[in-house]
Amino acid sequence: MRRKVTLKQIAKELDVSISTVSKALRNSIEISEDTRQKVQAFAKLYNYRPNNIALSLKNRKTKTIGIIIPEIVHHFFSKVITGIELVANKRGYNVIVGLSNESFDKEVINMQMLANGSIDGFILSIAKETLQQQDYHHFTETINQGMPIVMFDRVVNEIPCDKVIVDDINGAKKAVEKLISTGCKNIAIITTKDYVSVGKLRTQGYLEALEDHKIHPKSSLILKIEDKLLSDDHLDILEKEIEQLFKSNKSIDGVFAVNELYAVTAIKVARKLGLEIPKSLQVVSFTDGVLSKHSTPSLTTVSQHGQQIGEKAADLLINRLELEETDEEEEEIYETVIIETDLIERESTK
Amino acid sequence: MRRKVTLKQIAKELDVSISTVSKALRNSIEISEDTRQKVQAFAKLYNYRPNNIALSLKNRKTKTIGIIIPEIVHHFFSKVITGIELVANKRGYNVIVGLSNESFDKEVINMQMLANGSIDGFILSIAKETLQQQDYHHFTETINQGMPIVMFDRVVNEIPCDKVIVDDINGAKKAVEKLISTGCKNIAIITTKDYVSVGKLRTQGYLEALEDHKIHPKSSLILKIEDKLLSDDHLDILEKEIEQLFKSNKSIDGVFAVNELYAVTAIKVARKLGLEIPKSLQVVSFTDGVLSKHSTPSLTTVSQHGQQIGEKAADLLINRLELEETDEEEEEIYETVIIETDLIERESTK
DNA sequence: TTACCTAGCGAAAACGTTTTCGTGTTAAGA
DNA sequence: TCTTAACACGAAAACGTTTTCGCTAGGTAA
The missing domain is CATH 3.40.50.2300 (Response regulator)
Structure with missing residues (x-):
């Protein structure tokens, strides 16, 4: 069993510096053709892949989206997840799922667990208990810390964030x-x-x-x-x-x-x-x-086109994440997208 | 909007060293009562939470489980996820979900995305296409890199890992x-x-x-x-x-x-x-x-008791993860748990 | 007085990257 | 021969933690 190989190990093995290895792998022109080939060959042999966690720490972003939904054993919500996962993956993001189980406490705890650096932003649908209690401080706090949220289906207007709702x-x-x-x-x-x-x-x-x-x-x-x-x-x-x-x-x-x-x-x-x-x-x-x-x-x-809702929500979130990146002036203009419904006629009506 | 506060910022603000802050927050006896109180009060005020990514990097483990399933819009699989999430959360783990969509390629890609440090281990059910092609190299490679896998429902015997199956x-x-x-x-x-x-x-x-x-x-x-x-x-x-x-x-x-x-x-x-x-x-x-x-x-x-399957799979995986931790001698003995089925009688039979 | 202990704190390393900024060598130009 | 520039590479910082090891000042014992 060989553990995952790191830059340091490659560097040591080839008797060059870590920087050289890193640059060689990213095809920097600073590195001679010779060294580059040598490093790349070695990296390929040992199946080197950059460590995501280290990258996340360095870049201060994880390329991961946190989803919080009330339950997953539910056609609509799983369709939404399918949609989110689809565009997230397409755009290079992963998806981490938390279930609130319709409970306020679990919603709060789950968000706290994820908000401490694990993810770049949230897509969520509010738990019934939260809606009943009308306590939304965990949402505003998250947003105040600079972490964007996109809400779908069950939303509340007073929270400043993008929303995707069904008509x-x-x-x-x-x-x-x-x-x-x-x-x-x-x-x-x-x-x-x-x-x-x-x-x-x-x-x-x-x-x-x-x-x-x-x-x-x-x-x-x-x-x-x-x-x-x-x-x-x-x-x-x-x-x-x-x-x-x-x-x-x-x-x-x-x-x-x-x-x-x-x-x-x-x-x-x-x-x-x-x-x-x-x-x-x-x-x-x-x-x-x-x-x-x-x-x-x-x-x-x-x-309700659940998958489409998920896709739209993911696009909204990722757009905002990547907009923040370039333009440090974030515009505080939030969008509410309405997904139109379709009536599907079957046997229970004339 | 205030960004998340770090140890460094607290240290600077209180004019002590980073180490002191860290120790104070963890109630180390090295730190005087005075300083400890001061630091903890400040941390509370600014709602300090340790950055998960930094911890993951330092500890070389993420406390996150990767799930790969063929699809999520499916009663059985979402029940399993519910079960996994339940015990994972209880034991301090998060859950990150990848969908293979029954495709071999997506299964491989998803696993690669997650295996580079994002997670500590996998729980998965094999895609149909993979079963058809009988190409299991991505599983063995993952295991060889020291990342444990637990398979459920759709499993193959030749892979050395824990399994949870339905009878x-x-x-x-x-x-x-x-x-x-x-x-x-x-x-x-x-x-x-x-x-x-x-x-x-x-x-x-x-x-x-x-x-x-x-x-x-x-x-x-x-x-x-x-x-x-x-x-x-x-x-x-x-x-x-x-x-x-x-x-x-x-x-x-x-x-x-x-x-x-x-x-x-x-x-x-x-x-x-x-x-x-x-x-x-x-x-x-x-x-x-x-x-x-x-x-x-x-x-x-x-x-089939999907939730129970999920719970068992999560327990098996986390047990193995935490066993590795203490006892560096991992025993290469893998378990296959069989979850018994129940016949639920309703109206379609006499 | 000398030697030693301890309480309280800080410096630094480590996790694995990327990137900026040197630095030494060589070859070309004057 | 001397200057300069290109080339190829390395050192170090930074991301945010935890933890080990030292260090200092003050106190205690001999």
Whole structure:
């Protein structure tokens, strides 16, 4: 087992100085053709590669991006990571992942672990607990220390940083309009409590779509689920709540669910109640994940283009990192990119 | 914007030496109570944190684990990452993720990027292309340079490293035995071509289960799918193949699918052909993902405990890293941990 | 008084690079 | 022969730590 070879070892072996080796490997004109060849041959033989850590220390940058997301076992977030990784790698960066698990403390700790030199900047989506507590000091501190952040999906406006968001309102509008245009008169929404920003926005889109078509929203058709129910353990509670919704509103002919799970659960319940889909009940969901595509009936859904979001976020971050490099005057102008959604029509609507 | 403060700056500010500051912060007895308090107060005020990169360089270890997986938009792999991240964080390590995208080249490049000092060891699952080409030099080279590897799920025996694998054979046996015990007489398997190691093993389990029950396997009931069809674009081809299987074998009353997608697709096709599930056709799948749980009917499935695999892999790797540290004599004894599967019974079987 | 100990601190090396700034040798020009 | 310039290379600093080893001043023991 031979350890990784260093410049020093090569220098010693060839009886030249470290500087000479370094220069020879970088094809400096200062070094004679002879020496250069000798060094390069030797380096190749021993498979020399510069030590990244030493380079990071010297250059004061790591060429690594830190990602903090609430969870990874989630179609949308893993798609985003795929996108980030794609452009990061293309542009010579690595990606280091921290999971907040929707917890404020873990988010803070994870950011501290990474902010001490391990990475050049963050791409993150805020934990639910953080959104609830509205404590964002760890973000501002990080930014104040000169480390740029790009937020995606779950963002807060008061933080000065680039952001990549989904057009939740319009996405929801598209979904509801689809239901309206196919003849639904009583459209229910299954959404989350308002502190989940995306839930709130999608609810808003739902209301706007109804308003645009002169339909008066009924509060009995708006079901707000306590978000913790997303965890699988509470699936039965979720089912009960939805069943209650259907039973007390027999006239429902369309459902807009703000995520896949709510949608498939709604379908499951509806079937149990003898409703036929899409004939007597149409369903549209948000988030185009594996469930939408492969459940029966497959779901008409609003696609958020997670990968594209990741790609954009990575580009924004790296652009800013490399701009700082040349122009020490950083402009404090931050961008908010909105990624448009698409409505993907499948079997759950007419 | 104030940049991160360093020992040097604190030293200058307080008019002491760098060594004194360092020692004071680490509560060395060499430093007087007075100085210690002064330094610690100052450090706290300016929120001093040691620079990770400098520590990594000095200690010759990064406290970071490199993960290379074929893809991340996949329930099993993201579960594994969750597990790795969990114990890594608990034990003071970070996690850096590389995606091979099932490509040999990307696997090699990713490993090279990380192996140059960025990480202390790898946890990985081999890309399909690598398995096909059977070129494993990048693994042996990494190991020869003194960097430990832990492989999980898709492993090759000839590489000297710790491994964490699923008991695919027994998992498949459990699945098939479930079908047999509920009265199935003609059990088909939908699997992958043999170069995918896990597909091969699950097929083997299927055959063994049949044999154990004196059932003669029929080659017409074994459908081997070209694995590239897993990508969504080829869904229709997959459907056609399965339809063909059912049509030419009307007597099939049980299906064992080696992954969720094959299973739900089989169910879809079966329904189209008028088969009732689980009454006239029972289905068991491998991999307990989101589809199994939430599709209708929900799937009886073999759970691989991805998170547990991740946790175990991380523990194995970190144990080895910290063993190297104390005892320079590394024992070249590698462990292969087998994680048992569980059969989770749901609606797709009787 | 001499010798010695100890508390408290600083200098310097080391981790592996890159880069700036010498410096010595040789050959060409005057 | 002397000056100068090009050439080829080396020394050293810097990135931010930790740690070993010395050093000094003051105190204690003989």
